[in-house]
Structures are given as C-alpha cells and as structure tokens.
Amino acid sequence: MSEKREHNLGKKIKSSFQSRKFKGGAYATIISSVVIVIVLLINLFVQELGIKKDLTADGKYSLTEETKDFIKNINHNITIYYLVESGGEIDEFKRIVDNYDNLNSKVSVKYKDPVQYPKFATQYVEDEIGAQSFLVVNEDTNVAKYIPYQNLFDYEINSSTYQYDVTGLKVEEQIDAAISFVTNEDLPTVYTLTGHGEASVTSYLSGLYKDNNITATEFSSLTAQSVPEDCDVLLINMPQYDLTEEETAFLKDYLAKGGDAIFFVDYVTNSLPNVVSLLNYYGVDVVDGLVVEGDSQYTISSRYPTLLVPKISSHEFVKNIKDKKYIVVPVGSGLAIRNDLRDTIETNTILKTSDKAYSKINVNSTVAEKEENDIPGTFILGLEVKEAVGEKETRIAVYTGKAFLEDQYLKTTSFGNADLIINTINAMSGQENALSIRSTSLDEPMVSMNTxxxxxxxxxxxxxxxxxxxxxxxxxxxxxxxx
The missing domain is CATH 1.20.5 (Single alpha-helices involved in coiled-coils or other helix-helix interfaces)
Known part of the structure; x- marks a missing residue:
C-alpha cells in the first residue's frame, strides 16, 4: 500500500513538472533571469564607458542651450581647470564641467591637484587658491579668472536657524562668466544715478553684476557736470525727488550724443516734472496711478492683482525668457507711447498687460475693483526707444514696477527679472555673445500655475x-x- 502511495506521489510530482502551469512559470522565470542579466551587463557596459544621462526634471547637471551655443562659437583656446585632489571630486561639479569638454575642440577640461601642484595657479592669477574651485584660462592671451568654491553656490538665510542654507548651484553660471571674461576685452560699465531718493542697488544685484562681468558704480548728478565718459549704460532707478534743470540738461545731452539708459519708474514719477520731460522727449508717457490687472491669468494670484505677470513680446532683451519664465512687475504704473514722436524715434513694446487691466488713480484706495475715475488698459509695462544719432544710436529702456529689482524677484529662478536687467545691459553695451545664466535650484522643482x-x-x-x-x-x- 505504501509502495502504491509512493508511486502515485512520484507520478504527481512528475506530472506537475509537465503541467502547463509549471511550464508557464518556468518560462517566466527564465525570461526574468535573462532580462536581469541583460540589465546588469548593460549597466556594467555603460559604467565602463562612463556614459551618464541627466534624468533630473530641470536638467540640474546638463548645460543650457544658451551655454552650448556660446561654447560652440568660442574661437580662443580655453582650458577649464577643476582644482581638486584626485579622488575628491564633487559629483555635481564633475558632471557639469565634463559637459564642456565635448562641445568645441578649442575648449578643454583638465583636472589639477592643488596639493600636488600648489603653485600651478599662481602663474595665472594672484588669488589665494583653494580646493574644489575652478580656473579658466585663455591660452592665447594668458588671461585667466579664478572661481573660488564659495562662489559656486547660492545661499539664503534660514529664518528659523539664522544660518546660511545652500539653495542653488552656480557652476555653469560662473564658468560661463569666466569664459566671457577671458575672451572679452571690452566689458560693460554701468553707472547708477543717486541723490534723488533712488532705490538702492541690493547686495544680490551687485553680485549679479559681478557674476556677469559688469562693472557697476554710483554716480551723483548733483555734484557732476556730465556723465562719465566710460559709462556704457546709465541706470535711473525710481527717483523719488526731481532732477534739477541743470541735471536734466546734461542727462539730455548724454542721451542726445548716443548714450544709453535704463529707467525704472513708478507711480511717484508723474510728480517729477523734469524726469517726465526727459521721458516725454523720447516719446514715453507715464500713466497716472498704478496698474491693477483684471485678468487673473496675468497676475501671480487673483488675491494680488497688482503683482503683474505681463505678456512678453519677442525682443532681444527677453531672448532667453519668453516662453520659459515669468517676469513679475510688482506695483507698476502704466506706460504709453506719445502721439508726437519724432520721425527718427523707433519704439518696441517688450511687456504689456491684458486689455482687462486698469490704472487706479487713487493709489491709496482699499478697493481693488475698477472705480469711476480709473483709466482702462491695455498698458505697456516695459519698452525700448531707439534713435539714430549720426553713426551712433541712443537706446533707452523704460520699465515699471516699484520692487522690480528687489531680491525676492531677482532670486526666484522661475522669474525672469534678473535675466531682463542683465540682458538689457549686455545688449546696450554691445555684448552680443554675453549670457544670462541663472543658478540651478537644489530644491525639487514645483509646478507653477497661474490662477x-x-x-x-x-x-x-x-x-x-x-x-x-x-x-x-x-x-x-x-x-x-x-x-
């Protein structure tokens, strides 16, 4: 009896191996094993070849298209040195800088150990050299720029700990700026007008100038007789008190000789007759009041109808902003083009509201809705004026927004305010190949949506x-x- 049971058990086991269910399971197991082996072999092969793919949502470790185009057009022999001890490379730095090595045969990346070669960088620069830094050298001219470790990050103060937190990575931005510096003999100089209650240049904006190879200094028209000769662009940032007749005359003379200027205006501007006369001379009116946007698609939020997100036109000042970022115009006044333009003047609208916007005459009103005396839109929020002056050309950009150049709007990577001011300066000063690359946020990207x-x-x-x-x-x- 027991022999019969054993025989039946053996028969069942044997038949189970021959069943369709077992065959299907075995087939699936074999296929899974083969797939796993193939994946492992592919991983080993890719690792051996050093192939990497940036799968981050915002391309943290890839170069922007602007940088790629810039590098491909470099005609100088450029070497980017990553100064780091062998084996101590920061992966994020390495992944970004290695991208520069494959775009142009004239641009190469090399690794140099500052411990093993402590005096290597001193043949190019006088800076105190540290590890985890970069040195960019123009081998044709021997001009070099050193990028210290601390300049490769963005920092913000943590309101809870009062310590600085790292919020962004600036490797691409800094290397691009260094390459631009060593290949460009004529870097722009910006003078900022002072003495009339103008909005001050923040430390972040100063750093932005420095990162983009822009020399910036203040200029008081109260004590000067003329605009300095080396001024490429004059910045007039929301004066709260009027110019004198003498100041107005020599600023007008500066512009009439082909000078370039950027005006930022607000709802106070119309109470300054000499500032207004200067703008009027070049065909620009400042509309009374402050703009309220009636279409929530063009605001940061329907709760803040004066934080405007304008329509962006095609223009060289917004070449890397349009369709990629928002520009925020906080508490702005409307601009309009005058009807009595001279034939020699050309105007180009850059930013504008929707046709549902209106200008609130009573700027202290607590009522957001349109009132009887309010002026209906559309309003210009940013424009360029050009006028030929012999062989030269006067270029004036006029933007509006009470807090346009404040840190909160310059630092936010999804906003294009920082790009706009840098692009405007570079274009006016003839920096055709200059870039405006912002730092890469280390935070996980969030989806931005309008109302x-x-x-x-x-x-x-x-x-x-x-x-x-x-x-x-x-x-x-x-x-x-x-x-």
Whole structure:
C-alpha cells in the first residue's frame, strides 16, 4: 500500500513538472533571469564607458542651450581647470564641467591637484587658491579668472536657524562668466544715478553684476557736470525727488550724443516734472496711478492683482525668457507711447498687460475693483526707444514696477527679472555673445500655475471627475438590475 502511495506521489510530482502551469512559470522565470542579466551587463557596459544621462526634471547637471551655443562659437583656446585632489571630486561639479569638454575642440577640461601642484595657479592669477574651485584660462592671451568654491553656490538665510542654507548651484553660471571674461576685452560699465531718493542697488544685484562681468558704480548728478565718459549704460532707478534743470540738461545731452539708459519708474514719477520731460522727449508717457490687472491669468494670484505677470513680446532683451519664465512687475504704473514722436524715434513694446487691466488713480484706495475715475488698459509695462544719432544710436529702456529689482524677484529662478536687467545691459553695451545664466535650484522643482490654470484643474478634479465616476456607477447598477 505504501509502495502504491509512493508511486502515485512520484507520478504527481512528475506530472506537475509537465503541467502547463509549471511550464508557464518556468518560462517566466527564465525570461526574468535573462532580462536581469541583460540589465546588469548593460549597466556594467555603460559604467565602463562612463556614459551618464541627466534624468533630473530641470536638467540640474546638463548645460543650457544658451551655454552650448556660446561654447560652440568660442574661437580662443580655453582650458577649464577643476582644482581638486584626485579622488575628491564633487559629483555635481564633475558632471557639469565634463559637459564642456565635448562641445568645441578649442575648449578643454583638465583636472589639477592643488596639493600636488600648489603653485600651478599662481602663474595665472594672484588669488589665494583653494580646493574644489575652478580656473579658466585663455591660452592665447594668458588671461585667466579664478572661481573660488564659495562662489559656486547660492545661499539664503534660514529664518528659523539664522544660518546660511545652500539653495542653488552656480557652476555653469560662473564658468560661463569666466569664459566671457577671458575672451572679452571690452566689458560693460554701468553707472547708477543717486541723490534723488533712488532705490538702492541690493547686495544680490551687485553680485549679479559681478557674476556677469559688469562693472557697476554710483554716480551723483548733483555734484557732476556730465556723465562719465566710460559709462556704457546709465541706470535711473525710481527717483523719488526731481532732477534739477541743470541735471536734466546734461542727462539730455548724454542721451542726445548716443548714450544709453535704463529707467525704472513708478507711480511717484508723474510728480517729477523734469524726469517726465526727459521721458516725454523720447516719446514715453507715464500713466497716472498704478496698474491693477483684471485678468487673473496675468497676475501671480487673483488675491494680488497688482503683482503683474505681463505678456512678453519677442525682443532681444527677453531672448532667453519668453516662453520659459515669468517676469513679475510688482506695483507698476502704466506706460504709453506719445502721439508726437519724432520721425527718427523707433519704439518696441517688450511687456504689456491684458486689455482687462486698469490704472487706479487713487493709489491709496482699499478697493481693488475698477472705480469711476480709473483709466482702462491695455498698458505697456516695459519698452525700448531707439534713435539714430549720426553713426551712433541712443537706446533707452523704460520699465515699471516699484520692487522690480528687489531680491525676492531677482532670486526666484522661475522669474525672469534678473535675466531682463542683465540682458538689457549686455545688449546696450554691445555684448552680443554675453549670457544670462541663472543658478540651478537644489530644491525639487514645483509646478507653477497661474490662477486660471489652478481653477481649470480644480474644476476637473473636484467636479468633473467625481461626476464621471458617479455617472459610471449609476449606469452599472441600473444595467445589473435590468438583467
């Protein structure tokens, strides 16, 4: 009896190995094993070849298209030295800098150990050299620029700990600026007008100038007789007190000789007749009041209708901003082009509101809605004026926004305010190949949506989808009951 049981058990075991279920399972196991082996072999092969792919959502470790185009057009022999002890490379630094090695045969990346070669960099620069830094050298001219470790990050003060937190990576930005520095003999100089209650240049904006090889200094027209000769661009940043007749005359003379200027204006500007006369001479009117946007698609939030997100036109000042970033115009006044333009003047609109905007005459009003005396839009929020002057050309950019150049709007990487001011300066000063690359945020990217987009998504997820599932459920129940 026991022999028969053993025979039947053996027969069952044997038949189980021959069953369709076992064969299917065995086949699946073999396929899975083969796939795992193939994946392992591919990983080993890719690792051996040093192939890497940046899969981060915002391309943290890839170069921007602007940088790629810039490097491909370099005609000098450039060497980028990563100064680091062998084996101590920071992976993020290495992954970014290695991208420069494959774009142009004239641009190369080399690693140099500052411990093993402590005096290597001193043949090019006088800076105190540290590890985890970069040195960019123009081998044709021997001009070099050193980038210390601390300049490769963005920092912000943590309001809880009062310590500086690292918030962004600036490797690409700093290397691009260094290459631009060593290949460019004529770097721009910006003079900022002072003495009339102008908004001060913040430390972040000063750093932005430095990172982009822009020399910036202050200039008081109260004590000077003329604009300095080496001024490429004059910045007039929201004066709160008027110019004198003498100041107005020599600023007008500077512009009439082909000088370039950037004006930032606000709702105070129209109370300054000499400033207004200077703008009027070049065909620009400042509209009374401050702009309120009636279309929430063009604001940061429907709760803040004076934090404007304008439409961006095609223009060289916004070449790397349009369709990529927002520009925020906080508490701005409207601009308009005068009807009595001289034939020699050309104007180009850069930023504008929707046709639902209006200018609130009473800037102290607590009512956001349009009132009887308010002026209906559309309004210009940024424009360029050009006028030929013999062989030269006067270029004036006029932007509006009370806090346009404050840190909170310059630092935010999804905003294009910093790019706009740097682009404007570079274009006016003839820096055709200059870049405006911002730091890469180390935070996980968040989806940015305007109010209308939020409302549409809310409608779909909160109303339409539940209704769809409810209708589907009712349909299924009704059909089952009928059966």
């Amino acid at each position: 209308a987009q939020k409302d549409r998504i809310g409608l779909v997820t909160v109303v339409l989808l539940p209704l769809f599932f409810l209708a589907t459920g009712i349909t299924v129940v009704v059909r089952r009951r009928r059966k």
